[in-house]
Each structure stands twice: as C-alpha cells, then as structure tokens.
Amino acid sequence: SACSSRFVLSQMHPMWQEPLEVPGGDRQSPIDISIRKSVFDPNLKPLVTRYDPRTCQQIWNNGYSFLVEYDDRTDKSTLHGGPLEDQFRLCQFHFHWGENNNWGSEHTVDRHLYPAELHLVHWNSDKYSLFEEAVMEDNGLAVIGVFMKVGRRHEGLQKLVDALPAVRHKDSVVEFTKFDPSCLLPQNTNEYWTYAGSLTTPPLTEAVTWIIMKQPIEVSHDQLAVFRSLLFTSAEEEVQKSMVNNFRVQQSLKDRTIRSSFN
C-alpha cells in the first residue's frame, strides 16, 4: 500500500538525529497529555471503525518498526466520527516500544510512560486520492494511539507475534492476511484525547489528527519480549542492533489544546 513509509526507510536511522528545526514546528508529536490541561468537548462524537480483515496484506520490518500494511485502494477499512469531519482509510499500523517495561510509548499521560504504543494510521480519502497527497496536508491523516501495558496475554496480538521471527531483519517482508485490527482497540473507545500533531519520524509533517485512547490494552511480558527480538539492522550488516527504544523525544505543546471526549 502507498502508505508504506518508504521515507522512513530512506531518511530513517534507528536512533535518528532530531533535525534542528522542522517546517512550521508548532504542532509536533509526541507530547505529554496533561489531564488537567485537557478540555472536555461535549461535541466530540464516538469513534466509528469499520475494518475489513480481507484488506490485510503483509508485515514489513522497515528498520524502525514493523508495519502491518493494508490495501488502501478502496474504502474497505475506514475510520470516521470522533473529532473527524471526513472519512479516513486505514493504511497501516505499527508500534513503538522500549528496551524494558519501564518506557517505550511516544505519548505519556501526566508523564506516565507505558512500555509500548500502537499507532493505527489512516488518511483522508474524502479529500485525497493517495496517502502521499494526504500526508502533506493539514489533517490529511488520522492516527489512533493505543497504550499497551504488561498484563494478561493478548490473544489477538499473538497471531502477529508469531509472525515476527519471519521479519527479524530490516527490509524483510512476510505475507500476513485476514487480521482485524479492531481486536487491538480497548473495549472502551468512547474515551479518548485528541489534538493536532505530526508524524513522529521524518518527514515529521504536521498532518495528523491524533486520537489517543484513554484505556490501554494488556499484553504479556513475553509478547513484548518478541517485539524486542526484532532488529534495526539488515541480514547483511555485521553488527546486529536490537529494535528497541524506537520512540521520538517529546515535543512542546506550544499553542495547542488537548480535547477530551469524557469529563
């Protein structure tokens, strides 16, 4: 699918150097979500996700994370509602995690760090015809962020975990089908925070309406350990580097308001 972030491949290096300044730079992500600074907005609607598992195509290790990519040529797997005016199309999901269970998420809640964070990436298919177009526009993208905490084994995630050894090295791809990502959403999707932000890796474009779920999902210690068995490096490289701590440093809120869908 077009949203496979080849930019990441070309411009990315695992511990990539933060650029000195970013175009605009007043709505960068990730951020800390201060609960007391967020403003309840009663006009925020429930989120509506309609994902068709038949659009699931493959898993790809791009040297920064692993992406599960969806066929986004038609409106089969979509997101609308919440803070969104338009309909958005799912193109991929991926994760960020740490070297241990003490940190790993990109966003935090009152500075609380989670061991990992899921990003479900969608682009505005009402306004644009390709991901590449949407990624350059204000609010061309909508990303659902879901925090992950250590607890019970997540049965839905296990199918994905079992496929990871096949994409251990950077640039490896494996077929992965019939996966419904709604199994990775918390049971309560009506409580979320939303704010205007950016991609969290280069090109860092300020095109994202963020929708961060309040309720984390639980995954087991062993499932996270398999994430950490992935490598940043390709099979040819002599020195293998484990894929951990693939999160960006937090950015300042600047002149933004975080809205909450709950009081």
Ligand SMILES: COc1ccc(C[C@H]2SC(=S)NC2=O)c(OC)c1
């Ligand atoms: C230009 O295309 C890109 C570039 C990078 C990413 C991945 C970043 S953005 C995010 S949110 N989390 C991440 O790790 C893309 O993902 C949609 C798309």
Ligand SMILES: [Zn+2]
């Ligand atoms: Zn991400």
